[in-house]
Amino acid sequence: MPFGLLKYGLRQQYPAQHQFTPSKKLxxxxxxxxxxxxxxxxxxxxxxxxxxxITDIAIIDKSYLGGGNTARNTAVIRSNYLTAEGVAFYRESxxxxxxxxxxxxxxxxxxxxxxxxxxxxDAAIRSFRWRAEVNQHLGVRSELVDRKTIRELVPNLxxxxxxxxxxxxxxxxxxxxxxxxxxxxxxxxxxACQRGVELHQLTEAQGIEIEQGRAVGVRxxxxxxxxxxxxxAVAGASSMVAKMAGLQLPIQSFPxxxxxxxxxxPLLDPHVSSPHVHVYVHQTSRGEFVIGGGSDxxxxxxxxxxxxxxxxxxxxxxELFPFLAQARVLxxxxxxxxxxxxxxxxxxxxxxxxxxxxxxxGTWGFKATPICGKTxxxxxxxxxxxxxxxxxxxxxxxxxxxxxxxxxxxxxH
Amino acid sequence: xKQLRCPLNGxxxxxxxxxxGEYHDVPDYRSCSSRDWSEHVFFAETKAGWVIEWxxxxxxxxxxxxxxxxxxxxxxxxxxxxxLYQERVDFSRALAREKQSE
Numbered sequence: 001m002p003f004g005l006l007k008y009g010l011r012q013q014y015p016a017q018h019q020f021t022p023s024k025k026l027x028x029x030x031x032x033x034x035x036x037x038x039x040x041x042x043x044x045x046x047x048x049x050x051x052x053x054i055t056d057i058a059i060i061d062k063s064y065l066g067g068g069n070t071a072r073n074t075a076v077i078r079s080n081y082l083t084a085e086g087v088a089f090y091r092e093s094x095x096x097x098x099x100x101x102x103x104x105x106x107x108x109x110x111x112x113x114x115x116x117x118x119x120x121x122d123a124a125i126r127s128f129r130w131r132a133e134v135n136q137h138l139g140v141r142s143e144l145v146d147r148k149t150i151r152e153l154v155p156n157l158x159x160x161x162x163x164x165x166x167x168x169x170x171x172x173x174x175x176x177x178x179x180x181x182x183x184x185x186x187x188x189x190x191x192a193c194q195r196g197v198e199l200h201q202l203t204e205a206q207g208i209e210i211e212q213g214r215a216v217g218v219r220x221x222x223x224x225x226x227x228x229x230x231x232x233a234v235a236g237a238s239s240m241v242a243k244m245a246g247l248q249l250p251i252q253s254f255p256x257x258x259x260x261x262x263x264x265x266p267l268l269d270p271h272v273s274s275p276h277v278h279v280y281v282h283q284t285s286r287g288e289f290v291i292g293g294g295s296d297x298x299x300x301x302x303x304x305x306x307x308x309x310x311x312x313x314x315x316x317x318x319e320l321f322p323f324l325a326q327a328r329v330l331x332x333x334x335x336x337x338x339x340x341x342x343x344x345x346x347x348x349x350x351x352x353x354x355x356x357x358x359x360x361x362g363t364w365g366f367k368a369t370p371i372c373g374k375t376x377x378x379x380x381x382x383x384x385x386x387x388x389x390x391x392x393x394x395x396x397x398x399x400x401x402x403x404x405x406x407x408x409x410x411x412x413h
Numbered sequence: 414x415k416q417l418r419c420p421l422n423g424x425x426x427x428x429x430x431x432x433x434g435e436y437h438d439v440p441d442y443r444s445c446s447s448r449d450w451s452e453h454v455f456f457a458e459t460k461a462g463w464v465i466e467w468x469x470x471x472x473x474x475x476x477x478x479x480x481x482x483x484x485x486x487x488x489x490x491x492x493x494x495x496x497l498y499q500e501r502v503d504f505s506r507a508l509a510r511e512k513q514s515e
Binding site: 253 | 484
């Protein structure tokens with residue numbers, strides 16, 4: 001139980017605190033180099049330092065801490081997936097999220113809002129029933145709910161029969177939540193840096209050095225680093241970084257666009273998503289409506305906005321919440337999503353020894369941050385692949401053992 | 414709206430098209446290994462820069478190739494697949510052969 005808040009309340013002075021490693025020279029060698037200072041990279045470093053006693057770590061990033069897809073996701077946490085492998089993995093992540101503020105002694109603003117997915121067709125109801133059964137079997141709170149329950153959960157949702165796609169039923173996932181995504185990466189980075197991990201921003205990986213099939217170093221814009229192991233955790237650039245290690249991945253990278261409205265009084269508790277009209281929306285504690293779900297129709301390494309996608313997003317959200325017609329859009333952005341053919345991540349070993357993959361996080365990376373860091377750290381420290389992530393190895397594509405979660409994502413692809 | 418030149422139908426709105434994946438050499442299904450085939454099916458280069466890719470004009474179901482930049486989103490040219498493929502794949506004959514060998 002953290003007493004940080006109590007201590008803070010009793011203080012007379014509030015001096016500025018340095019949370020992260022101050023800028024300093026790169027050492028010549030580290031035990032582990034992590035490429036990518038986002039949620040995943042810092043979570044791996046934190047878990048290695050705190051639970052495995054490995055602290056000689058450099059986290060390098062060509063930009064700044066949490067400036068990539070960690071800052072660009074829509075901060076949704078849920079575990080209502082379809083496959084047993086997926087549900088078990090994300091369930092553990094949701095559990096870890098629940099205790100993360102205590103773990104950090106730092107508020108990640110976790111909110112157990114619950115998540116409601118809408119069915120607009122009989123086929124969707126069938127798949128929701130299936131998901132609810134799988135979820136309940138594995139201890140995840142999901143249930144099929146009727147229109148009356150939906151009305152109680154979200155009184156402002158348009159349930160009219162005259163809608164283009166009337167809402168028929170819903171999948172209510174009580175474990176669904178949101179958290180402040182920046183706070184998650186700050187909490188991990190702070191905890192890692194306190195234990196001796198070095199954070200090096202503006203340090204771009206430019207090449208991976210491989211000797212006799214083993215990763216031995218990383219070339220950066222600030223010089224060469226030799227190391228015992230390399231981890232890539234670079235959502236949005238996975239294929240490019242893997243290529244430096246001579247690896248090809250089953251990934252295509254698409255922009256995903258989102259936007260935020262002006263703030264309103266609190267009027268929407270759960271996170272609401274509709275795979276049918278391709279939109280998901282929730283209201284933040286600041287009152288803004290976060291609207292996402294517009295995957296671009298073709299791959300691109302660019303975070304530009306397009307009017308086509310913004311129009312589509314706006315049109316879709318008005319189907320569900322017509323009162324938002326008056327809302328002004330405050331911000332819009334895009335992030336590059338590394339899509340795998342089965343909508344599951346690629347984690348674990350690669351063909352290069354001591355080169356570890358944390359990739360293929362498409363639109364499901366933020367919710368997996370805690371469990372990804374925990375399991376990847378265990379793999380790096382022990383050399384054994386934890387059972388929870390064995391199904392997500394790159395090798396699954398050669399064995400035709402995909403973990404198909406295409407039906408359990410809300411974004412449009 | 415962004416537009417794309419279809420070799421069959423001319424310049425059309427990009428919403429009339431669907432992206433069909435990177436162009437790469439197809440391994441010979443008669444002789445390649447299962448590993449090669451899974452790479453052909455699932456893996457991609459996902460290069461940053463100029464690439465050649467498959468597109469389809471949906472209303473006419475016409476598949477063709479486009480040279481596009483995956484960073485700047487510029488389109489340099491589009492051309493019919495007959496520029497690259499002259500040989501017709503005869504699936505019926507291949508199937509019959511397989512049946513024979515069984």
